[in-house]
Structure formats: structure tokens, C-alpha cells
Amino acid sequence: MKLSQQVIYQxxxxxFYDSDGDGIGxxxxxxSKIDYLKQLNIDMIWFNPFFVSPQNDNGYDIADYYxxxxxxxxxxxxxxxxxxxxxxxxxxxxxxxxxxxxTQHEWFQKxxxxxxxYQKFYYLRPAKADGSLPTNWESKFGGPALGPIGDTGxxxxxxxxxxxxxxDWHNPAVREACAEVVNFWRDKGVQGFRFDVINVTGKSExxxxxxxxxxxxxxxxxxxxxxxxxxxxxEASFGQDPxxxxxxxxxxxxIKNSIGYTKPSNHELSMVFNFHHLKTDxxxxxxxxxxxxxxxxxxxxxxxxxxxxxxxxxxxxLFWNNHDQPRALNRFGDAGQYRVKSAEMLATxxxxxxxxxxxYMGEEIGMVDPYYDSxxxxxxxxxxxxxxxxxxxxxxxxxxFTIVRTKAxxxxxxxxxxxxxxKAGFTTGRPWLRPTNQQTINVADELDHGEIFNYYQQLIHxxxxxxxxxxxxxxxxxxxxxxxxxxxxxxxEQQLLVLNNFYPTATTVKLPEAMxxxxxxxxxxxxxxxxxxxxxxxxxxxxxxxx
Ligand code: TEU
Numbered sequence: 001m002k003l004s005q006q007v008i009y010q011x012x013x014x015x016f017y018d019s020d021g022d023g024i025g026x027x028x029x030x031x032s033k034i035d036y037l038k039q040l041n042i043d044m045i046w047f048n049p050f051f052v053s054p055q056n057d058n059g060y061d062i063a064d065y066y067x068x069x070x071x072x073x074x075x076x077x078x079x080x081x082x083x084x085x086x087x088x089x090x091x092x093x094x095x096x097x098x099x100x101x102x103t104q105h106e107w108f109q110k111x112x113x114x115x116x117x118y119q120k121f122y123y124l125r126p127a128k129a130d131g132s133l134p135t136n137w138e139s140k141f142g143g144p145a146l147g148p149i150g151d152t153g154x155x156x157x158x159x160x161x162x163x164x165x166x167x168d169w170h171n172p173a174v175r176e177a178c179a180e181v182v183n184f185w186r187d188k189g190v191q192g193f194r195f196d197v198i199n200v201t202g203k204s205e206x207x208x209x210x211x212x213x214x215x216x217x218x219x220x221x222x223x224x225x226x227x228x229x230x231x232x233x234x235e236a237s238f239g240q241d242p243x244x245x246x247x248x249x250x251x252x253x254x255i256k257n258s259i260g261y262t263k264p265s266n267h268e269l270s271m272v273f274n275f276h277h278l279k280t281d282x283x284x285x286x287x288x289x290x291x292x293x294x295x296x297x298x299x300x301x302x303x304x305x306x307x308x309x310x311x312x313x314x315x316x317x318l319f320w321n322n323h324d325q326p327r328a329l330n331r332f333g334d335a336g337q338y339r340v341k342s343a344e345m346l347a348t349x350x351x352x353x354x355x356x357x358x359x360y361m362g363e364e365i366g367m368v369d370p371y372y373d374s375x376x377x378x379x380x381x382x383x384x385x386x387x388x389x390x391x392x393x394x395x396x397x398x399x400x401f402t403i404v405r406t407k408a409x410x411x412x413x414x415x416x417x418x419x420x421x422x423k424a425g426f427t428t429g430r431p432w433l434r435p436t437n438q439q440t441i442n443v444a445d446e447l448d449h450g451e452i453f454n455y456y457q458q459l460i461h462x463x464x465x466x467x468x469x470x471x472x473x474x475x476x477x478x479x480x481x482x483x484x485x486x487x488x489x490x491x492x493e494q495q496l497l498v499l500n501n502f503y504p505t506a507t508t509v510k511l512p513e514a515m516x517x518x519x520x521x522x523x524x525x526x527x528x529x530x531x532x533x534x535x536x537x538x539x540x541x542x543x544x545x546x547x
Pocket of ligand 1: 097196287324
């Protein structure tokens with residue numbers, strides 16, 4: 001099946017289903033739920049990392065790329081998972097975290113012990129003459145981005161947690177080692193690869209200070225050399241498999257660079273995740289802040305990226321949710337009265353768009369944030385660091401907590417809610433994160449009498465059966481409507497107009513004259529009357545098809 005017809009589901013293994021009662025999800029738990037996943041008719045599953053890791057960053061601090069962490073199971077379990085998914089027509093996408101390794105990784109341990117070969121795997125630099133750190137870069141998790149490496153007198157770079165040491169991609173041995181990891185998993189039948197923060201691997205050799213007022217990430221993000229690295233990795237590994245599907249996580253990237261990363265003739269990646277639309281509820285670009293989402297800005301970004309990538313021949317991964325983001329329903333929809341309708345509206349926006357839609361586990365049943373009431377409930381290193389930083393900068397506990405509760409990555413990492421029982425049917429043990437709203441939101445009830453799951457089934461079916469959705473061009477509808485984000489898809493003579501009301505109030509849209517003769521391809525409300533002044537109910541989506 002063509003990439004444009006495919007839909008990819010994301011599983012955070014730690015929170016999907018626990019088969020052995022230790023309170024942590026595992027591979028055998030996933031195997032036991034494949035019949036559920038088959039009902040969605042998805043094509044591939046992206047698994048967050050389950051390799052050997054000290055779990056300081058929930059598995060993004062990898063200590064061995066070749067072994068399954070015993071917490072999640074064994075290699076035999078993984079091989080059974082791949083085979084069972086294959087029999088169900090579902091491919092496997094693994095998460096390749098190549099910007100950094102855990103400081104527990106053998107390579108770093110050898111560097112720490114003075115092995116010069118492995119010291120060249122990392123960015124090790126001496127302090128400045130005045131004894132200050134080699135550079136003034138900031139870690140994305142707060143604090144300086146360099147720390148001392150043992151008693152070597154040197155400092156190592158870590159753009160994330162201090163237990164995540166950045167690999168030096170200028171070193172061909174590092175790039176070869178990464179290609180070998182990909183090929184090892186390809187030999188296990190893996191055809192999909194997600195590359196974690198891959199556009200920050202192009203740091204310069206000279207770690208130059210960021211000028212005052214300039215964010216250090218601008219110095220090392222999306223640098224031109226990343227295209228060279230991706231071309232090389234493509235040729236040395238996944239590019240040898242015509243059916244491989246790859247996606248790059250590209251923080252702070254541009255349309256121009258993303259066309260470069262994904263244009264098929266460039267032989268880099270299949271598609272990219274960009275995050276600009278998920279920063280429209282950031283005050284002045286600051287994640288740890290609170291504001292209602294900026295709808296005009298959201299429309300401009302969704303439209304601009306879709307039009308730009310179409311014009312340039314690039315390809316987008318389309319998503320609202322992942323393991324790093326609060327649940328989209330809490331940010332862009334309604335977690336209360338219109339939870340169901342706004343879940344369906346948000347799904348329509350991305351599933352009828354040009355690109356490859358990703359469904360994050362629980363999105364298909366309308367899961368929302370847990371609304372924990374204490375900092376003790378939060379586990380994520382980024383959230384804990386942010387809380388401390390907010391309080392240090394003068395925020396009251398209450399205000400700091402309110403911000404963390406809104407933006408913490410834990411919000412999407414709570415256990416998948418399988419039923420209404422106290423542990424949501426996720427574990428027989430003590431869940432590593434507490435479910436809180438499974439009585440009203442769970443798989444069992446959703447399959448029994450819900451409508452969101454069925455709506456996702458319809459969207460996925462349309463992508464596989466309607467070439468205009470999979471392969472049609474994208475065209476801007478209008479960006480000045482106060483409540484509605486709409487867009488055109490076109491293929492030959494066929495036109496599809498997708499209208500999405502982002503608000504809990506009804507509104508009217510003046511249809512282009514020709515569209516009053518269109519048929520209703522899909523709506524999350526029944527009995528749509530197609531007329532010049534089209535009525536849209538709260539959070540209503542309507543897709544109108546004109547042949
Ligand atoms: O995320 C990249 C990243 O910058 C995240 O921290 C994310 O953008 C941010 O939390 C949003 O506020 C990747 C992984 O998805 C994330 O889970 C890892 O923590 C991170 O890289 C380091 O590997």
C-alpha cells in the first residue's frame with residue numbers, strides 16, 4: 001500500500017498494557033491487544049523505545065541499542081510481536097535515538113575510562129581559560145548543556161538530561177554505528193524507523209557560544225549537514241528497502257528544510273514531524289506557560305505547512321498527540337461537554353489532510369489529561385525540572401503547579417484505559433502512572449456504545465479508498481473565518497471541501513456556489529443539509545465531495 005494511503009498508530013509501551021503485574025506495560029501486553037488494534041485497520045505501529053535504559057528519560061536514554069530492556073520483555077517476545085503484527089497486516093516502526101546515548105552506554109563508559117576511540121564518539125571539551133563551561137548552551141530540560149566527564153577535566157555535551165550524552169556525528173564511526181543499529185532491526189523484520197531529534201545532530205565541531213538573547217538551539221538545529229547525514233544513513237540502511245517508512249522528529253524546522261528532508265528524489269526520509277502548530281498555546285513561545293490556543297496562528301500554520309509541502313513535493317506526518325504533548329482534546333478541543341464531537345473534529349482535520357496521519361494511543365477513544373492534584377503524581381524529568389525552575393523564578397507553588405499540570409508530558413503517558421475498573425484494566429499491579437478518568441473514558445465502553453472509535457475507522461477507510469484524500473493536492477479555503485478552519489483537496493475534476501468548526505458555538509459558512517450540489521462524504525453530526533449558508537454545530541466537521 002502506498003505511503004499516502006497509510007495510517008500509523010503510536011504505542012508508548014510503558015503505558016499500553018501490563019501482562020506481568022509489575023505496573024509497567026510490556027511487549028507481551030501489546031501482543032495480547034493486537035486484535036483490538038486490527039479493528040482500526042492501521043498499517044504500522046510506532047513504538048517508543050524499549051531498549052535497555054536506566055529510564056531517566058523513559059527510554060530515550062539508551063544504554064544498549066541491540067537489547068530489549070527486561071522490564072519490557074525479551075527478544076523472543078519482540079520477534080513474536082513482529083510476526084503477530086505481520087500476520088495482522090501491521091508493520092513495526094522502531095524509535096532510533098541517535099542524537100545521544102545514555103551515560104550508561106558502553107561507548108560512554110569507555111570514553112569515561114579514557115578510551116580515546118570512544119571519547120571521539122562524544123563532544124568532550126575543556127573548560128574555557130577562565131574555568132567557565134566550554135560553551136553557554138542550555139539543555140532543553142533546563143540548566144547548562146554540559147557536565148564534567150569523570151575526573152578527565154573535560155566536559156561532555158548533553159542537549160537533554162545529563163544522563164543523555166550527545167554523539168558527535170562528525171565522527172564517521174558514529175554514523176556507521178547508527179547504520180548498523182538500523183540494519184540489525186531491519187534483519188528482525190522492522191520496516192519503519194522514527195529518528196529522534198535527528199535535526200540537532202548537525203552541531204558544529206566548534207561549540208560556539210550563543211550571543212546574548214539568542215537561544216542556543218538556533219545554533220545547532222536544522223543545519224545543512226543534516227541532509228548529508230540522512231542521505232548517508234538512507235543509503236547505508238533503510239534506503240535499501242523500497243518499502244521502508246521513515247519519519248524524522250524535526251524540532252523548530254522549516255518548510256524549506258522539510259521539503260529537503262522528505263522529497264523522494266532526495267533519498268533522505270519519508271516524512272517529518274514538525275511542532276509549530278503545537279506551540280500555539282505557548283505564551284511568547286514558552287512551553288511552561290498557559291494561554292488559550294491562538295486560532296488564527298493555528299490555521300496559518302496548518303494551512304501554510306500543507307500548502308508549502310504540497311508545492312515543494314515534501315510529505316508531512318500529521319498529528320495532534322504524542323508522548324511528549326498534553327492531550328490535544330484539552331488544548332484544541334473540549335474535554336467536557338463536547339469531548340466526543342471535538343475529538344472527531346480534530347481527527348477530521350488531520351485525517352483528510354495531505355500527509356500521513358498518526359494516531360497516538362487513546363486518541364481513538366477520546367482520552368484526556370489526568371488532572372492530577374499534586375506534583376507527587378508527575379514523573380517526567382522535564383516536568384519536574386520545569387516546576388523547580390518556575391518556583392525558582394518566583395512563581396507560587398500553585399501557579400507553577402497549574403502550568404505543569406497543563407503542559408506536562410505525563411498527561412499523555414497515563415495508562416491506556418481498557419475498562420472502567422480502578423486500574424483501567426491496564427495492570428493487576430500498581431500502575432507507574434495513575435489513571436483518573438477511566439470510569440467515563442475506556443475502550444470497553446467505547447466499543448460497546450461510543451462513536452469516536454467508529455469515526456476513526458471511517459476516516460481510515462476513506463484514506464484507503466479515496467484517492468483524493470491520499471493523493472489529492474491541497475488548496476487553501478479561507479483563513480479569515482472566526483471559528484472554522486477549512487481546506488480544499490483536489491484530484492482531477494474532483495473537489496473535496498473539509499470544514500471544521502473549532503468552537504462550542506454553532507456557526508454558518510457561506511459555501512462556494514458550486515458546492516451546494518456536493519454530497520456529504522463525512523460529518524460527525526447526522527442529517528447535514530447542504531445549502532448556500534451551511535450550518536455547523538459545535539465542533540462539527542463536514543467533508544463535501546463534488547465529482
Ligand atoms: O523529544 C524532543 C524534544 O525536544 C522533546 O523534549 C519535546 O519536543 C518537548 O518535550 C516538547 O515540550 C524527543 C523525544 O520525543 C522525547 O521523549 C525525549 O525526551 C527527547 O527527544 C530526548 O530524547
